[in-house]
Amino acid sequence: MSRYSIFSLIRHARTGHRDWPRAWRSPEPKPAYDVVIVGGGGHGLATAYYLAKEHGIANVAVLEKGWLGGGNTGRNTTVIRSNYLWDSSAALYEKSLQLFEGLSQELNFNVMLSQRGLVGLAHTQHDLREIARRVNAIRLNGIDSELLTPAQIKELVPIINISPTVRYPVIGGSIQRRGGVARHDAVAWGLARGADMRGVDIIENCAVTGIRREGGRVTGLETTRGAIATGKVGIAVAGHSSVLAAMAGFRLPIESHPLQALVSEPIKPIIDTVVMSGTVHVYVSQSDRGELVMGAGIDVFNSYAQRGSLPVIESMLAAAVELFPIFSRLKMMRKWGGIVDVCPDASPIIGLTPVDGLYLNCGWGTGGFKSTPGSGWVFAHTIATGAPHPLNAAFSLERFHSGALIDEHGAAAVAH
Amino acid sequence: MLLIECPWCGPRDEAEFACGGEAHIARPAEPAALSDAEWADYLFMRKNPKGLHRERWCHTLGCRRWFNVERSTITHEITRIYAMGEAAPANENEGEA
Numbered sequence: 001m002s003r004y005s006i007f008s009l010i011r012h013a014r015t016g017h018r019d020w021p022r023a024w025r026s027p028e029p030k031p032a033y034d035v036v037i038v039g040g041g042g043h044g045l046a047t048a049y050y051l052a053k054e055h056g057i058a059n060v061a062v063l064e065k066g067w068l069g070g071g072n073t074g075r076n077t078t079v080i081r082s083n084y085l086w087d088s089s090a091a092l093y094e095k096s097l098q099l100f101e102g103l104s105q106e107l108n109f110n111v112m113l114s115q116r117g118l119v120g121l122a123h124t125q126h127d128l129r130e131i132a133r134r135v136n137a138i139r140l141n142g143i144d145s146e147l148l149t150p151a152q153i154k155e156l157v158p159i160i161n162i163s164p165t166v167r168y169p170v171i172g173g174s175i176q177r178r179g180g181v182a183r184h185d186a187v188a189w190g191l192a193r194g195a196d197m198r199g200v201d202i203i204e205n206c207a208v209t210g211i212r213r214e215g216g217r218v219t220g221l222e223t224t225r226g227a228i229a230t231g232k233v234g235i236a237v238a239g240h241s242s243v244l245a246a247m248a249g250f251r252l253p254i255e256s257h258p259l260q261a262l263v264s265e266p267i268k269p270i271i272d273t274v275v276m277s278g279t280v281h282v283y284v285s286q287s288d289r290g291e292l293v294m295g296a297g298i299d300v301f302n303s304y305a306q307r308g309s310l311p312v313i314e315s316m317l318a319a320a321v322e323l324f325p326i327f328s329r330l331k332m333m334r335k336w337g338g339i340v341d342v343c344p345d346a347s348p349i350i351g352l353t354p355v356d357g358l359y360l361n362c363g364w365g366t367g368g369f370k371s372t373p374g375s376g377w378v379f380a381h382t383i384a385t386g387a388p389h390p391l392n393a394a395f396s397l398e399r400f401h402s403g404a405l406i407d408e409h410g411a412a413a414v415a416h
Numbered sequence: 417m418l419l420i421e422c423p424w425c426g427p428r429d430e431a432e433f434a435c436g437g438e439a440h441i442a443r444p445a446e447p448a449a450l451s452d453a454e455w456a457d458y459l460f461m462r463k464n465p466k467g468l469h470r471e472r473w474c475h476t477l478g479c480r481r482w483f484n485v486e487r488s489t490i491t492h493e494i495t496r497i498y499a500m501g502e503a504a505p506a507n508e509n510e511g512e513a
């Protein structure tokens with residue numbers, strides 16, 4: 001596999017960029033692997049990549065029922081940050097942000113990380129106190145976070161309405177300057193190419209339909225492309241986690257919900273940070289193509305349909321127009337939904353399951369894009385060694401028995 | 417967008433309702449007798465089926481009464497509406513695609 005560089009660009013320019021090789025192979029599934037990862041989203045691909053790179057385990061397959069990155073990885077609004085409240089979350093999300101900071105170099109693939117800063121707004125006295133508490137907790141964990149006054153917010157985001165006479169006036173906020181966005185597809189493609197280069201088989205159009213077990217141990221998988229024998233399986237299927245758990249005979253504290261997003265017609269650059277409000281339920285950033293990217297919270301009902309209801313969109317846009325009156329005559333171009341795996345404490349589950357050799361990575365809900373490399377890094381460690389890394393030890397399925405929940409609703413409900 | 421037939425008020429827009437999640441989760445008769453795992457199963461574990469889901473809805477902005485709904489999580493089609501306290505309808509297709 002050739003490295004991408006200025007020289008390869010020039011070389012391929014001579015042939016009109018018509019003969020670039022494929023970035024990864026499309027192999028037939030082998031009858032057996034050391035490890036099989038179910039789910040070819042960012043988390044599954046990152047896991048395979050770090051299994052090969054950090055643990056020397058390259059006899060690995062990633063099975064994806066559709067196309068690579070076609071789940072939430074290709075549907076999310078790409079917000080990246082590490083400003084979570086509790087120590088265990090801060091450590092995990094910060095690890096991921098640090099991996100993101102070196103990812104383009106490491107993968108030799110531009111993931112277009114743009115650390116343009118991420119502003120969270122306060123609209124009530126309660127918001128303000130809560131944000132101050134969070135900023136302090138985040139700083140105590142050595143992560144960058146600052147409080148902002150309305151005037152400072154106005155300076156950063158000139159189009160925002162800070163009038164005190166609106167229903168929910170902006171009375172302050174916080175910023176994580178290292179937060180921002182990245183290109184979601186590039187993350188999936190770069191990780192796929194990196195994993196493939198190290199020998200991992202990425203197999204698309206291959207749905208897992210059964211999990212074979214003997215005496216409480218995993219022995220293999222049934223798939224739409226035949227049976228595959230393996231002693232270790234890592235599940236990273238986001239919205240379908242409960243379906244896979246049911247195949248292995250256990251239940252999860254997960255419910256699958258639609259999460260919607262939309263983009264406007266492209267316009268000139270008008271906003272160069274990410275702005276989010278957990279109180280009026282909207283967040284906004286501007287893509288490199290000029291589209292405004294907006295989202296809000298989940299639809300209330302369970303669904304696997306990858307679409308949601310209009311009231312969520314209406315209330316998100318009402319909030320957007322009050323915060324940014326200049327948006328009022330913009331046309332919205334597309335809206336879509338993904339199915340997110342919502343956990344009762346708004347934190348992920350990464351670790352062992354009741355079945356030996358079966359490992360689980362799920363519950364990222366509305367906020368797992370930012371954790372793609374970190375999640376893969378700790379999950380690869382867990383699968384390779386059979387025990388969690390200290391960074392994911394607290395995120396066990398067992399915490400729902402012990403009661404040691406990690407409540408991140410404040411950091412992860414509307415904010416993704 | 418769901419059109420939900422309230423048993424008392426008739427078909428109304430989804431925005432008038434609150435969703436109460438999975439139905440028919442019975443509170444254990446003797447909570448103190450349960451193991452931590454059994455308690456966790458009651459409190460946190462959910463069916464989350466891909467297929468028919470029995471769930472509770474409340475007509476919050478209308479008559480404010482609760483009722484049960486059977487709905488497909490694949491198509492969103494509502495196949496049955498029945499009273500709170502009524503047994504779950506016997507249906508072979510529960511959780512099937």
Ligand SMILES: Cc1cc2nc3c(=O)[nH]c(=O)nc-3n(C[C@H](O)[C@H](O)[C@H](O)COP(=O)(O)OP(=O)(O)OC[C@H]3O[C@@H](n4cnc5c(N)ncnc54)[C@H](O)[C@@H]3O)c2cc1C
Pocket residue numbers: 038039040041042043044063064065066067068069070071072073074075076077078079080206207208209236237238239240259260261295336337338339340364365366367368369370371416
């Ligand atoms: C609208 C929206 C906005 C979001 N915004 C943000 C954001 O701004 N920031 C952020 O950090 N996060 C955000 N998220 C959340 C984020 O997208 C997810 O947490 C993350 O992408 C999950 O990655 P994944 O690899 O676990 O899942 P996915 O990318 O969904 O991958 C799972 C894969 O498993 C496959 N699969 C399922 N069942 C099977 C089977 N039986 N056999 C084989 N394969 C199977 C699926 O086809 C899918 O491709 C958002 C999500 C949505 C929907």
Ligand SMILES: [Zn+2]
Pocket residue numbers: 422423424425426475478479480481
């Ligand atoms: Zn009613």
